[in-house]
Amino acid sequence: MPVNILLVDDNERVIKGLRELISLIENIDKIYTAINANQAEEIVRSTKVDLIVLDYLMPGITGLELAEKIHEIDPHINIVMLSIIDRKANQDILNRYGIVKWFTKSENVGHLLSFLSELASKSDLGKS
DSSP: OOEEEEEEOSOHHHHHHHHHHHTTSTTEEEEEEESSHHHHHHHHHHSOOOEEEEESEETTEEHHHHHHHHHHHOTTOEEEEEESSOOOOOHHHHHHTTEEEEEETTSOHHHHHHHHHHHHTOTTGGGO
């Protein structure tokens, strides 16, 4: 099934670059974008989102805090955390909020795209 993805980052250049690359992945239906937590929450509440790529450091809120809010709205959404820092939270916390993977922005973008492609190809991801 086609997958809807939401990109959340306060850096619009990051969003633009990710959007262009992710649009090449098969099985992606719609790509939504948000530059802050309020926009992200609004999109999650009003549309069907299967997968979120979420920046960890944003003004006013961390990605973990936003992941917690998103998880309360829809616990079936898979979240991939993206950060400039390589500091990961406790695995139990990541699991609790639906965070399936943590990538640093300095990693090869191919690893992120490969992981997202793998997630998008899962037959049950777009059925939430």
